[in-house]
Amino acid sequence: xxxxxxxLIGFLILLGGILIWKILFPSEEKRVIQRFELLSQxxxxxxxxxxxxxxxxxKNLSQLFSNPCDFKIEGDPFYSFTGSYSxxxxxxxxxxxxxYFLDLSLHFSDYKIKFSDxxxxxxxxxxxxxxxxxxxxxxxxxxxxxCILKKIEKAWLIARLEVVEVLKR
Amino acid sequence: MKQRIKxxxxxxxxxxxxxxxxxxxxxxxxxxxxxLTPFLIRxxxxxxxxxxxxxxxxxxxxxxxxxxxxxxxxxxxxxxNQRMLLKRVVALEGEEVEFRKGTLFINGKPFDEPYVQYxxxxxxxxxRVEKGCLYVIGDNRSMPIEEHLFGQTRIERIVGSPLW
Numbered sequence: 001x002x003x004x005x006x007x008l009i010g011f012l013i014l015l016g017g018i019l020i021w022k023i024l025f026p027s028e029e030k031r032v033i034q035r036f037e038l039l040s041q042x043x044x045x046x047x048x049x050x051x052x053x054x055x056x057x058x059k060n061l062s063q064l065f066s067n068p069c070d071f072k073i074e075g076d077p078f079y080s081f082t083g084s085y086s087x088x089x090x091x092x093x094x095x096x097x098x099x100y101f102l103d104l105s106l107h108f109s110d111y112k113i114k115f116s117d118x119x120x121x122x123x124x125x126x127x128x129x130x131x132x133x134x135x136x137x138x139x140x141x142x143x144x145x146x147c148i149l150k151k152i153e154k155a156w157l158i159a160r161l162e163v164v165e166v167l168k169r
Numbered sequence: 170m171k172q173r174i175k176x177x178x179x180x181x182x183x184x185x186x187x188x189x190x191x192x193x194x195x196x197x198x199x200x201x202x203x204x205l206t207p208f209l210i211r212x213x214x215x216x217x218x219x220x221x222x223x224x225x226x227x228x229x230x231x232x233x234x235x236x237x238x239x240x241x242x243x244x245x246x247x248x249x250n251q252r253m254l255l256k257r258v259v260a261l262e263g264e265e266v267e268f269r270k271g272t273l274f275i276n277g278k279p280f281d282e283p284y285v286q287y288x289x290x291x292x293x294x295x296x297r298v299e300k301g302c303l304y305v306i307g308d309n310r311s312m313p314i315e316e317h318l319f320g321q322t323r324i325e326r327i328v329g330s331p332l333w
Contacts, residue, residue, distance in 0.1 A: 109249065110250075126248050126249040142247070142248040142249065142251075142252050143248050144247070144249070166245065166246075166247055166248075166254065166322055166326060167245075167254070167256075167305065167318055167319060167320035167321065167322050168320045168321050168322070169293075169296070169319070169320040169321075
């Protein structure tokens with residue numbers, strides 16, 4: 001009986017150890033996903049957001065991208081965002097983009113991650129942007145994204161972000 | 170009779186009943202998840218063939234052993250497994266697509282489209298469909314060309330076709 005209890009305690013300690021190890025030392029895949037979770041967190045906007053919070057979010061958001069970062073967002077006749085942009089420019093565009101919304105949320109899912117080498121990750125994922133514009137219009141857009149992340153100074157940074165063009169005219 | 174009704178709504182959890190429930194669950198998952206996926210139509214780009222708010226099933230096994238043909242209405246994977254586009258195949262790989270005053274031209278010849286019933290005034294310079302692609306357009310071309318989502322898509326993105 002005592003032996004069985006010891007075994008159980010040992011098993012629980014082992015399980016706890018594995019859990020702590022996983023939290024303290026996440027896999028590279030988890031680290032990549034965490035970057036998108038942060039991007040989602042910093043993009044989010046609540047109706048009563050104050051200026052300090054906005055500034056903080058924009059600053060943190062731009063730090064998630066490499067300097068410069070390549071964007072390819074086209075295919076829609078009404079917007080296009082293609083080229084190489086510095087962190088400052090990304091911050092500026094993000095600030096302007098967020099200002100069109102009263103509330104905004106960005107959610108990522110369906111991650112498919114491939115590591116071409118130790119310092120480059122290719123991520124295919126789905127991005128869903130929902131919110132309400134200042135004009136009172138509801139927005140609910142879903143797109144497939146293709147991103148390249150580079151490990152620079154031990155941090156995964158988004159070096160390229162492309163919206164997959166499903167229909168090409 | 171009362172006993173049968175009670176038995177129907179509150180069945181006893183016998184192993185046989187549980188196996189039956191599990192089988193129904195697995196079958197429903199296979200059929201509605203991978204063979205006949207139910208979907209709601211949002212938007213007017215396929216009107217009048219498919220109305221906004223309509224309901225249908227996507228036959229995911231339709232192109233298991235064949236390729237989509239010209240005139241087929243297909244469901245295209247847009248983002249993830251939840252969002253699809255419903256469009257009609259108008260041209261195959263290697264063909265040239267063009268619009269002149271609302272008339273579709275395939276390889277320089279006007280193409281009759283009885284399913285297009287609203288007036289159209291589109292103009293689009295000729296372009297060739299790339300290898301491994303199909304050219305798809307909605308049936309409703311009454312809106313300006315800029316507002317209609319159409320073009321060539323990879324064949325791998327085609328997930329099936331509507332049941333009716």
